[in-house]
Amino acid sequence: MKVRSGDVELAVQVRGTSGPTVVLVHGYPDTHAVWDRVAAILEKDFRVVTYDVRGAGESTAPSTEDGYRLEHLSNDLFAVIDEVSPDEPVHVVGHDWGSIQSWEAVTTPGARIATFTSISGPCLDHLGHWSRKGMSIAHLRQFFRSWYIGAFYLPVIAPLFWRLYLARRWGDVLRRLEGVRATPASTIASDAARGISLYRANIRQVMRSPRHRLAPIPVQVIQPTRDRYIRTEPLDLERWVPSLRRRRIVAGHWAPLSHPEPLARMISEFVADSAPPRELVVITGGGSGIGRATAVAFAKAGAKVVVSDVDFAAAKETADMVGGHAYEVDVRSEEAVRAWARQVAREHGVPDVVVNNAGIGHSGSFLSTSTEQWQRVLDVNLWGVVHGCRAFGELMVERGEGGHIVNLSSAAAYLPSKILSAYATSKAAVFMLSDCLRAELAPHAIGVSTICPGLVNTNITATTTFSGVSADEERRKQDRASRLYARRGFGPEGVAAEIVRAVRRNRPVVPVTAEAKAARLAGRVAPGLLRAFAKLDVG
Structure with a gap:
């Protein structure tokens, strides 16, 4: 199905017909297909919803870099929720940039989200506050893990590199670095080149002036132990999330591809364990x-x-x-x-x-x-x-x-x-x-x-x-x-x-x-x- 959100049209997929609704939000440079293996397990007990975020897969792209700001990404998620579950809250799971944009939605007052599972994607505001605590070994390690963000700010070079070289070798990169086998989407060259705007439209702006973002719902943070790019353990999440569950999974950054079974189990357990008492x-x-x-x-x-x-x-x-x-x-x-x-x-x-x-x-x-x-x-x-x-x-x-x-x-x-x-x-x-x-x-x-x-x-x-x-x-x-x-x-x-x-x-x-x-x-x-x-x- 297609869902309109502002100036874009989102491609939405729904699997399963019964049980609580679980919305899976993918990251960069993926499409909804990154969730296929997890969704195939979850749909036995849940109504599973995936969608291509703006500028990826079969969804349309905003006309400007500004269109990739977090508020627009958050509104996209709300639009999908309103369409697929207009009367009941949903359970949201985000990976990578899917988690980053979901944090924006989860910390918005009145969001109709029952639980949130975050995988390899912090709230940028939480990260911004943590970065102001002073320099430590953890800060230095995270700085070096995020080296690629600086490269994404290079004009012309970064998108050109994606289009002419990296997109064609993305499957090999995943196999070599993550040990996973995945067929890249046919649109990955254009998707990835456009998706660089995710970083350019948000990282500096939010990190420069982080906001106080409280999450009033149960949140599960799953940290892949072999993630090369982000570590959430040092973040003072208890300050922002009163109901927090931390879990680890022995996997690399692309856990949805490499470890779908344990990931699906963790999601299922959290949805069941965190079911709110009767209203x-x-x-x-x-x-x-x-x-x-x-x-x-x-x-x-x-x-x-x-x-x-x-x-x-x-x-x-x-x-x-x-x-x-x-x-x-x-x-x-x-x-x-x-x-x-x-x-x-x-x-x-x-x-x-x-x-x-x-x-x-x-x-x-x-x-x-x-x-x-x-x-x-x-x-x-x-x-x-x-x-x-x-x-x-x-x-x-x-x-x-x-x-x-x-x-x-x-x-x-x-x-x-x-x-x-x-x-x-x-x-x-x-x-x-x-x-x-x-x-x-x-x-x-x-x-x-x-x-x-x-x-x-x-x-x-x-x-x-x-x-x-x-x-x-x-x-x-x-x-x-x-x-x-x-x-x-x-x-x-x-x-x-x-x-x-x-x-x-x-x-x-x-x-x-x-x-x-x-x-x-x-x-x-x-x-x-x-x-x-x-x-x-x-x-």
């Missing part, structure tokens, strides 16, 4: 509607679910449906939410996902809405979200393993209405809170998604309050709204599916229904139209 998902307002549907959706995906609601009986019913746990919590109370968060952490662990869903509806003009009604709406819809974000966000940051916060906003956040001033204001505040929180928590690998449903058929219409009307008129308005939402025919399960997808893909803002998407677009291109619509009598 813990916490949902407020989980007694009905979107909250209950979200609990069911995450439970079906294998998560352990904890729900709360002011109606404990409803929360318990949801928990019984999904084999989860129920609590009675009033999200208006900061003290109650903090106590609940501590209890959840103590009894179940720090959650991986928190869905701040609890909310109420209210309709009425600004002048007819009392201060008490304003306070009630803001206490639940805004302060309930604030309390949830703070109580659980602090736990997530302290744990240091990332996570995801989902805040339920609404299309009303950007669709003004003269009869929804209090409700729309509360949801708009949640929208902006989420934007601010997303920026603050990104360094901690905690994603934040804002969900904006439109007309969804839940029981919120039956409990919505109205300003300035009698009890009988309020019931009539509730019935009318319930019939309208029922005719719309969009159930809470649709919102739940979008919530799960938003977490998996780390999506920032998700308008759910057609009207929510249309209003979002109109707010960007024709805000005056929305303001005019707000003046209409639609209540």
Whole structure:
């Protein structure tokens, strides 16, 4: 298959149909074929994905040297992951430059990567920090191992040497230096000449100003003991990788070619041993509607679910449906939410996902809405979200393993209405809170998604309050709204599916229904139209 990533098209190969997805990323001057022997073993238990990196094999090449920068290579990997495994994290294995570019992806907050196995390819930033520790025997040895990098910076000579001489003898070089037999790709001359840009576009730039790159996932570093080009043992990887496993393999640099069986075994063992525990998902307002549907959706995906609601009986019913746990919590109370968060952490662990869903509806003009009604709406819809974000966000940051916060906003956040001033204001505040929180928590690998449903058929219409009307008129308005939402025919399960997808893909803002998407677009291109619509009598 072909996958588009920026200005290139990547050739992707998929083997096997079941099991976790393992993505193998090749190095320089190889193609995906360097993984053939390893993939043939892994595909018995895994869905194995390989691809030709940009400028290699059957993939197209960028038009400039700048196109080989790490950020583009990382985006290529993300594009492949989105195509082959849109809903579930994958296990990435990189060799040589495939490992170098995979480090860039792995240390990017929110990357949908479950584990990473690195073979003969360090993170350039980690290498840069290590190089600043002063001169040692290890530094001198690495300097001499990397002599060829200086040669790659020679203009004209380096690519010409590849095209006219080395490409034709590459098979002999591998046999003589590595003891492996491999048929070089027919495109190796052009691939290798272009691939020199990998070094020119990245080495000096990154080594000159190394960044702090933390890997929040389990990482396995396999060091071939006979590698002539790179040694990872001296690198202070524990500083950057909290969950690190180091292993050695008695092989040369091209271990995927020479030792496919032990390499495949190490990869399989690491994927199995590092399988994360069941994802813990916490949902407020989980007694009905979107909250209950979200609990069911995450439970079906294998998560352990904890729900709360002011109606404990409803929360318990949801928990019984999904084999989860129920609590009675009033999200208006900061003290109650903090106590609940501590209890959840103590009894179940720090959650991986928190869905701040609890909310109420209210309709009425600004002048007819009392201060008490304003306070009630803001206490639940805004302060309930604030309390949830703070109580659980602090736990997530302290744990240091990332996570995801989902805040339920609404299309009303950007669709003004003269009869929804209090409700729309509360949801708009949640929208902006989420934007601010997303920026603050990104360094901690905690994603934040804002969900904006439109007309969804839940029981919120039956409990919505109205300003300035009698009890009988309020019931009539509730019935009318319930019939309208029922005719719309969009159930809470649709919102739940979008919530799960938003977490998996780390999506920032998700308008759910057609009207929510249309209003979002109109707010960007024709805000005056929305303001005019707000003046209409639609209540």
